[in-house]
Amino acid sequence: MSVGIYIHYPFCERLCFYCNFYKEGYKTEKESFFLKNIIKEIKIKREKYQNQKIDSIFVGGGSPSMAKIDTLSKIINELDRNFLITNNCEISIESNPNELLNLKKNIEIKKIGFNRISIGVQSYSAKGLNFFNRNYNTKQVKKAFLNCQKAGFENINCDFIIGAYKEEKKDIQSTLNFIKQYNPAHLSFYLFEYKKKKIEEEEEEFNYNNTKEKLISMGYNQYEISNFSIDGFECQHNLKYWKNKPYLAFGPGASQYFNGYDTKNRENLLEYAQLINENQEPIKEKTKWDKKKRALIMGLRLRQGIKENDFFEYKKKLEELKKLNLLSYNNGYYQIKEEKILLTNEIIGYLI
Numbered sequence: 001m002s003v004g005i006y007i008h009y010p011f012c013e014r015l016c017f018y019c020n021f022y023k024e025g026y027k028t029e030k031e032s033f034f035l036k037n038i039i040k041e042i043k044i045k046r047e048k049y050q051n052q053k054i055d056s057i058f059v060g061g062g063s064p065s066m067a068k069i070d071t072l073s074k075i076i077n078e079l080d081r082n083f084l085i086t087n088n089c090e091i092s093i094e095s096n097p098n099e100l101l102n103l104k105k106n107i108e109i110k111k112i113g114f115n116r117i118s119i120g121v122q123s124y125s126a127k128g129l130n131f132f133n134r135n136y137n138t139k140q141v142k143k144a145f146l147n148c149q150k151a152g153f154e155n156i157n158c159d160f161i162i163g164a165y166k167e168e169k170k171d172i173q174s175t176l177n178f179i180k181q182y183n184p185a186h187l188s189f190y191l192f193e194y195k196k197k198k199i200e201e202e203e204e205e206f207n208y209n210n211t212k213e214k215l216i217s218m219g220y221n222q223y224e225i226s227n228f229s230i231d232g233f234e235c236q237h238n239l240k241y242w243k244n245k246p247y248l249a250f251g252p253g254a255s256q257y258f259n260g261y262d263t264k265n266r267e268n269l270l271e272y273a274q275l276i277n278e279n280q281e282p283i284k285e286k287t288k289w290d291k292k293k294r295a296l297i298m299g300l301r302l303r304q305g306i307k308e309n310d311f312f313e314y315k316k317k318l319e320e321l322k323k324l325n326l327l328s329y330n331n332g333y334y335q336i337k338e339e340k341i342l343l344t345n346e347i348i349g350y351l352i
C-alpha cells in the first residue's frame with residue numbers, strides 16, 4: 001500500500017489570530033536549525049518505516065512558501081533518498097499570496113518537484129482581508145495566482161474562509177467572480193469556528209449553501225464537506241485523511257497516522273530537536289485508534305459517504321439517522337444529506 005508524507009514547516013511572517021497550528025515567527029537561524037533536525041528525523045524514521053512507497057507529499061505549516069529554495073529542495077531530496085517516491089506522486093506546498101509574487105521563485109519551487117500549490121487566499125474582498133489582518137490585497141492574490149500558472153502549475157488550490165465576519169452579498173460575490181474568472185482546479189471553503197448566535201448560524205448556512213450551489217453550477221464537484229474540485233483534481237493527499245489511509249509526518253507539531261496509531265510531534269522546536277538528537281522519534285503524544293471508528297468519522301466527511309458493507313456494526317444507528325432524514329443511502333453507501341452537511345459533527349457524535 002502507498003503512504004503519504006506530511007511535512008510541517010513551522011514559521012510564518014505574521015501570526016494570524018484565528019490559527020491553531022503550531023507556528024513561530026521567522027528567523028533565518030531558526031530555519032537552518034529546523035532544516036538540520038528535520039533531515040535527521042527523516043533518517044531516523046527511514047529505519048522504522050522502511051521501504052514505504054510514497055504517492056503524496058504535502059508541505060504545510062506554517063508558511064512553507066517563505067522558506068528558502070535551498071531548504072525546500074533539501075527536504076524533498078532527503079525524502080527521495082530515504083523513501084520510494086512514485087513517479088506520479090502528488091507534491092503540494094501551502095503558500096501565502098504575498099510569497100508568490102516573485103515569478104522566479106515560483107519557477108524554482110516547480111523545479112524542485114512540486115506539482116500542486118495551495119494558496120491561502122482566505123477572502124477575495126478588501127473587507128475580508130482586513131478582518132483576517134492579511135498582508136496582501138486582492139490585486140496581489142490575482143498576481144500570485146497568475147504567477148503560479150506562468151510557472152507551470154496546473155493543479156492550484158485556493159483556500160477560503162466563510163462565516164467569520166458579517167459578509168455582505170458583494171463580499172461573497174467578489175470571491176465567486178474571482179473563481180469564475182480564473183477557474184482554480186481545486187477550492188477549499190472552511191467555516192470559521194466560533195460560538196455563533198442563532199441569527200449568525202442562519203446567515204452562515206445561507207451563505208454556505210449559496211456559495212456551494214454557485215460552485216457546482218460553475219462545474220466544481222463537491223467531494224468533501226469543505227472541498228471542491230474540477231474532475232481529476234481531487235487532493236490525493238487529503239483523500240488519504242478521509243479514507244483513513246496511513247501517512248508519515250515530519251517536523252515540529254506534525255501529526256501522523258500509521259498502523260492504527262495517531263502520533264503528534266513535539267510542538268516546540270527545541271524539545272523536538274532534543275529528542276531527535278537522542279535518536280528518538282520526537283513524539284509528544286500517541287493515541288491508539290479503533291480503525292473502524294476512525295474510518296467512520298473520516299469517511300462521513302466525503303460526499304460519497306461510507307460503504308454499508310464495511311460498517312455493519314453501525315447499521316442500526318445509520319438506519320435511525322436515515323429515518324430522521326439526516327442520511328441518505330445510494331448504491332451501498334450512506335452519506336450525509338446535502339442539506340444537512342452543517343450537522344456533520346452532531347451526526348458523527350451520535351454514531352460514535
Ligand code: SF4
Nearest residue numbers: 012015016019061062
Ligand atoms: S500564515 Fe497560515 S499558518 Fe501562519 S499563522 Fe497565519 S494562518 Fe496560521
